[in-house]
Amino acid sequence: MNNFEYAPAPxxxxxxxxxxxxxxxxxxxxxxxxxxxxxxxxxxxxxxVLAKIAYAELADVNLAVTAARNAFTKTWSxxxxxxxxxxxxxxxxxxxxxxxxxxxxxxxxxxKPIRETRDTDIPLAAAxxxxxxxxADKLSYAGQGNNPKPYGVAAxxxxxxxxxxxxxxxxxxxxxxxxxxxxxxxxTTPLTAxxxxxxxxxxxxxxxxxxxxxxDGTTGSHLVNHPGVDKVAFTGSTxxxxxxxxxxxxxxxxxxxxxxxKGANIVFEDAPIDEAVEGIVNGIFFNQGHVCCAGSRLLVQxxxxxxxxxxxxxxxxxxxxxxxxxxxxxLGAINSSAQLARIKELADSGDIEGAMRWSPNCIxxxxxxxxxxxxxxxxxxxxxxxxxxxxxPVLSVLTFRTPAEAIEKANNSxxxxxxxxxxxxxxxxxxxxxxLRAGVIWANTFNKFDPASPFGGYKxxxxxxxxxxHGLAGYLKGDN
Amino acid sequence: MNSTLLADKxxxxxxxxxxxxxxxxxxxATARVEALATRSIKTESKNWAIxxxxxxxDLTTLEGADTPMKVRALCAKGVYPDPTDLxxxxxxxxxxxxxxxxxxxxxxxxGGGKNIPVAAVATAFPSGRASIEVKIQDTKDAIxxxxxxxxxxxDRGAFLxxxxxxxxxxxxxxxxxxxxxxHLKVILETGELVTLDNVRKASYLAMLAGADFIKTSTGxxxxxxxxxxxxxxxxxxxxxxxxxxxxIGVKPAxxxxxxxxxxxxxxxxxxxxxxxxxxxxLFRIGASALLNDLLMQRMxxxxxxxxxxxxxxxx
Numbered sequence: 001m002n003n004f005e006y007a008p009a010p011x012x013x014x015x016x017x018x019x020x021x022x023x024x025x026x027x028x029x030x031x032x033x034x035x036x037x038x039x040x041x042x043x044x045x046x047x048x049v050l051a052k053i054a055y056a057e058l059a060d061v062n063l064a065v066t067a068a069r070n071a072f073t074k075t076w077s078x079x080x081x082x083x084x085x086x087x088x089x090x091x092x093x094x095x096x097x098x099x100x101x102x103x104x105x106x107x108x109x110x111x112k113p114i115r116e117t118r119d120t121d122i123p124l125a126a127a128x129x130x131x132x133x134x135x136a137d138k139l140s141y142a143g144q145g146n147n148p149k150p151y152g153v154a155a156x157x158x159x160x161x162x163x164x165x166x167x168x169x170x171x172x173x174x175x176x177x178x179x180x181x182x183x184x185x186x187x188t189t190p191l192t193a194x195x196x197x198x199x200x201x202x203x204x205x206x207x208x209x210x211x212x213x214x215x216d217g218t219t220g221s222h223l224v225n226h227p228g229v230d231k232v233a234f235t236g237s238t239x240x241x242x243x244x245x246x247x248x249x250x251x252x253x254x255x256x257x258x259x260x261x262k263g264a265n266i267v268f269e270d271a272p273i274d275e276a277v278e279g280i281v282n283g284i285f286f287n288q289g290h291v292c293c294a295g296s297r298l299l300v301q302x303x304x305x306x307x308x309x310x311x312x313x314x315x316x317x318x319x320x321x322x323x324x325x326x327x328x329x330x331l332g333a334i335n336s337s338a339q340l341a342r343i344k345e346l347a348d349s350g351d352i353e354g355a356m357r358w359s360p361n362c363i364x365x366x367x368x369x370x371x372x373x374x375x376x377x378x379x380x381x382x383x384x385x386x387x388x389x390x391x392x393p394v395l396s397v398l399t400f401r402t403p404a405e406a407i408e409k410a411n412n413s414x415x416x417x418x419x420x421x422x423x424x425x426x427x428x429x430x431x432x433x434x435x436l437r438a439g440v441i442w443a444n445t446f447n448k449f450d451p452a453s454p455f456g457g458y459k460x461x462x463x464x465x466x467x468x469x470h471g472l473a474g475y476l477k478g479d480n
Numbered sequence: 481m482n483s484t485l486l487a488d489k490x491x492x493x494x495x496x497x498x499x500x501x502x503x504x505x506x507x508x509a510t511a512r513v514e515a516l517a518t519r520s521i522k523t524e525s526k527n528w529a530i531x532x533x534x535x536x537x538d539l540t541t542l543e544g545a546d547t548p549m550k551v552r553a554l555c556a557k558g559v560y561p562d563p564t565d566l567x568x569x570x571x572x573x574x575x576x577x578x579x580x581x582x583x584x585x586x587x588x589x590x591g592g593g594k595n596i597p598v599a600a601v602a603t604a605f606p607s608g609r610a611s612i613e614v615k616i617q618d619t620k621d622a623i624x625x626x627x628x629x630x631x632x633x634x635d636r637g638a639f640l641x642x643x644x645x646x647x648x649x650x651x652x653x654x655x656x657x658x659x660x661x662x663h664l665k666v667i668l669e670t671g672e673l674v675t676l677d678n679v680r681k682a683s684y685l686a687m688l689a690g691a692d693f694i695k696t697s698t699g700x701x702x703x704x705x706x707x708x709x710x711x712x713x714x715x716x717x718x719x720x721x722x723x724x725x726x727x728i729g730v731k732p733a734x735x736x737x738x739x740x741x742x743x744x745x746x747x748x749x750x751x752x753x754x755x756x757x758x759x760x761x762l763f764r765i766g767a768s769a770l771l772n773d774l775l776m777q778r779m780x781x782x783x784x785x786x787x788x789x790x791x792x793x794x795x
Contacts, residue, residue, distance in 0.1 A: 004529070004750040004758055009520035115518060274715055275508030318751055327520035424503040444505050 006320075009327040011114045016105045018191065021052040024060055024214060025197035027067035028207025034059040039216070041190055044111035045324050045333040045368040053190050056213040058222045061182075064211040065228040068153040068180040071208030076180050077150060085136030088176055090203040092129035095122065095168075098199070102192055104325075106164050109191040111333030111369070112287050113324045117164075124449055125168035128467070131451035132176035135472060139177060142469055148476035150178035151254060152230035155223045158193075159236045160186035160335050161290035161391075166235050167193050169466050171210060172451075177475040179231065182211045184223055186236075188336050190214045221247070229253060233474065235292070238389075238415075238460050245463075256464030256474040258292065258456060260389040261417030264410035265295030265446060266432065268403070269304045271422035275444065277311045280395070283420060283446040285319060285331055285373055289393040290339070292461075293418035295446050297386060298375075299406050302399040309377065309397070316373050317360040331393060334369040343371050343392030350376045350385040355396070381409060389415070403428065407435045416458030420446045439465070484724060486688060489652075491645030498644070498684060504676035504712055513707040519747045526743070530778050531569055532758060533742040534561060537774070538599055538731065538766045540575040542606075542699065551580045552587040553795045559593035562775050562792065565782075571771065572760045573629055575599040578622045585626035599629035599665070603654060606669075606698035608633040612650060619657050630658055631665045631695060631731075636672045639682060647682075648689045655690035665693035665731055665764075670709045671701040679709050683716035693729035699766065704734025710745060714752040717762075727756065733766025739777040742770055 021038070023030035037055035042048060056064070076084070095102065102125075103117035112121070140146050154174045158166035163185055174181050185193035193212050200210045213219060217240070224232050224244055234244050235258040248255055265283050267276045283295025300308050324332035334340040351357055355376040364370040371392055379386050379396040386396050400406040410419055419438040421429050429443045439457040442448060449455070454470035456462050464474045487493040521529055539558045541550060555574055562568040573596060574584050584598045600622035604610035610618075619630055632654050638646045651666055658664045666686040670679050686694050694713055697704035710732045717728045730753070736742055742765060749757045757763050775792045 003755045004746065005525065006519065006521060007523045007525040009522045119518065270503070272505035272508065273502040275505035275512070278508055278512050327518070424505075444508060445511075 006328045008323075010323065010325045011104055011107070011327060013104060013108060013325065016101045016108070018051055018105070018108070022054060022190070022194045022214070024054045024056055024064070025194065025200075025210070025212040026060070026064045027211065028201065028205075030197070033057065039187065041109055041188065043108050043368075044188070044335050045365070047367050050109060050191060053214045056215040056219045060213055061219065061222040061226055064182045064213050065153060065223075065226050067208035067211050068182050069228055071206055072150075072152050072180040075206045076209050077178050079178075081137035081139060081178070084175060084178065085133045087203055087205050088129050088133030088136060088172060091199055091205070092126050092133060094199050094202055095126040095129060099123065099126065102164060102195060105195055106192050107324045107332070109189050110160065110163060111324050111335055113329040113332045114327055115329065116287060121162055121165045124451070125164045128165075128168040128172045128451045132172035136176040139472070139476065142472040142476060144473060144476040145479040147479045148177075149479070150475060151477060152179060153228060154179045154181050154231040154233055154475065155226065155229040156181055156183040156233045157220045157223065157236065158183065158185055160189040161287060161292070163189040164192040164196070167196060169235070170233050173466070173471050173475050174233070175209065177472060179475050180209050182213060182223060182229070184213050184215065184220050187214075187216045224248065231255070231475065234258070241462065254474075256456075256466065257462040258466060259417075259460060259462045260415055261292045261294065261457060261461050262297055262387065262389055262413050262415045263293055263295045263418035263420065263438070264297045264299050264413075264436075265420035266299045266406050266410060266422065267301060267304070267308060268421075268423040268425075268428060269301045270424045270428075272424060272444065273304070273308060273311060276422040277308065277315050279420060279422060279444070279446040280312060281315055281319070284395040285316075285393050286447050288331055288334055288371070290335060290391055291447065293440055293447065293455075294391075295418070295420050296390060296395060297410075298395055298397045299400050299409055300397065301406075302401055305399055312375070313358065313360070316375065319360070319362075319373050321362045321370070321372065322365060331373060334371050334392065337369055339391065340369040340371060343390055343394060346385060346388060346390045347374060347392075347394050350379070350383060350394075350396070353383045353385070355379045355383055355385060381412060387413065403432060407432065411435075411437045414460045417461035418442070491648070494644055494648055494685065494688070497688070498681045501680055501684060504680055506676055506708070509676055509708045509711055513711045513748065516747050516751055517707065517744050521743050521747065527781055529743050529746050530739060530774050530781065533739070533746060533765065534771065534774050535569045535572055535760045536763055536765050537571040537771050538573045538575045538733070538764045539571045539771060540699070540733070540766050540768050542575070542577060542601060546577060546580055548580070548583045550795070551576055551583050555584050555587035555593060556591050557771070557793060557795050558596060559588065559591050561771055562778075568775065568778065570596055572764050573597045573599045575601065575631065575766060577601060577605070578618060578625070581622055581625040581627045597628040598626055599631050600625075600627035601631045601633070601698070603632040603650070605631070605633050606700040608635045609637070612653070615650065615654065616657065619654050623657065623662050627662055629663045629665060630654065631667055633667045633669060633698060634682065634686070636669050639673065639678070644685060648685055651686055651689035651691060663692045664690065665695045665729075666691040667695045667698055669698055669701055670696050670706075671703050676708060676712050679712045680716055683713050684720065687716070687720050687728050691728060693731050693764070695731035695733055695766065697734040699734035705732030705736055707744065707748065710748055711752055714748060714757070717757070718753045727762055729762040729764065730757070731764040731766055736765055736767050737769045738773040742774065
């Protein structure tokens, strides 16, 4: 060996015990679906089948919603907040204790690198339970009046990009505020939610407070349309979000929606260039770019474009693509063949519309779903890759000449979820942030999350906020 | 002096150049080194890294209590770090005070270490608070006595008060004295410069003035070679190479005491400056305790278990 090739450093898959078949978690127990139908969840890095998963139909959804309703009226809504908080603290601690198991399972089911599940997804999921545990007995200070009330049964549908973290974002505030839950994880990534069901049993959570049903979009539609549901919380695509908004229009149901994004990452000429490069990489290649708040549009001031792009390309060349279980992997597998096809189609439109594609030399594994880190330069505001959410490791680079032009371009999108500002000048950061129409704005950093910080979008990026005091509003009815 | 980047030797043109450097964001730089610190170096990579780290050690004693016997012992250890296993490479250099240079050189020559350079700390180490005449004499002494590497300190007081020209001129003068007889390592004492912006400016200042190496610290001030500081210096040598075609070396010193920390340094070198810097000619680690931990880990990799510390020699 004449240079520093890192030897394989794989995490052990044996840390987690994956069952061959999983039922639906309804009323505190795993039960078989009424129809007996199942589907499979695969490891997207190898295409190996991980487990058979129960497919929930309307009859199963009815059972789950009924269980949640009973738990709400008989137990959970009557329990003092401090008691609810104890369960949340217990769940948080169990997540920490079993964090390695969760990290491995998440990586196997989702394809994201173990470094991210170990250092980001699972610790943040536990942090969300800790944070909301503290709120459970302090809800009169949540800004929703002196005696705010839970809605009742929350139908929660989460995406495949951060399965466990999105579960925590949904379940922790719902339980802290006294709601009960029917949660449907994504079809391609149900396993950590089912392991979480075991955690609920381990924590002695009263039966029916958390129900987890697995299935596809049809299952989700049954759940959203169920008359026994009081509140819908959804994270996923803007298309599905619009369909949900239509479905619940005219009903008593309230909704929070976390939808798509096309985040602008704005780099001014006075930015700390090396750290901006790190932030750009983190903004678009974190989690293979499967991030609704990804910084997928780089807006760079034209006079520093060459220097920035040279450094960016050098940095991207260092990204280690491959086995997600290897502790040194930076970019893992694309979650599904369908998503891979979507990324390819959109990226190819970049070629067709005249943008310039660049990827480093990297050898992609033979099996599984993979896409190399890719940047497009010479992108115009009218190109599809500048407007549509790619949800993959593909960055569109645009330039601007003046701060005002940067704002115009950044805001010229139906989305408004996230944005990044890179400048060494505090006044410019504040000036820019005031004018950006985005729910989350990072200054000299990107993709940083904290349970105390509200997250959500403007425009077609969603309704409501999750996390922080603002996030509680989505689960409480005020008394004023 | 590198004339391609500076209009002339004036302080004004130096400041003009340093003002073109991009600022460093402390939070971002720290986050990056923390991410790189999670690299998992195993099996053959670890073996390779341990041997490289041994070859990069500037085995150092810089105590008021240093004696000829202490320095001779250090030299013997540097040539054959593990006398029971001659596949263990020799260290990169022996680093001592000025008055111990001749003793070290003689001991190395007599003990099979003719190829191991002696590095001398100079220019009123560690504070740098002396007249230029003293600094010149200090350097001349070291070179006359056989030092082939000079670890000079910069005048931090001058740097912090904005007298960048003075710092520059002193480095250039010492570089001239070194000529082709000695390599010049310039110690920035980053613990006293405090900010990463200062570290970046001082790195460029030293490189422009003729440093062959930029070195973090004397080891007498805490904090010494922190990872963000080394990160910024590695970026500086990488970008300086792009500008000039000249590769400058980096030497962290102080605080790197075990194999894990040393391997983290090598990961930084690999992923920030690039694999070309994974060479004792371009990266050294100033240390004393580190060597024995490297030897312990090497034995562990070879034998599969940790041996008693009694199996490695004290010095």
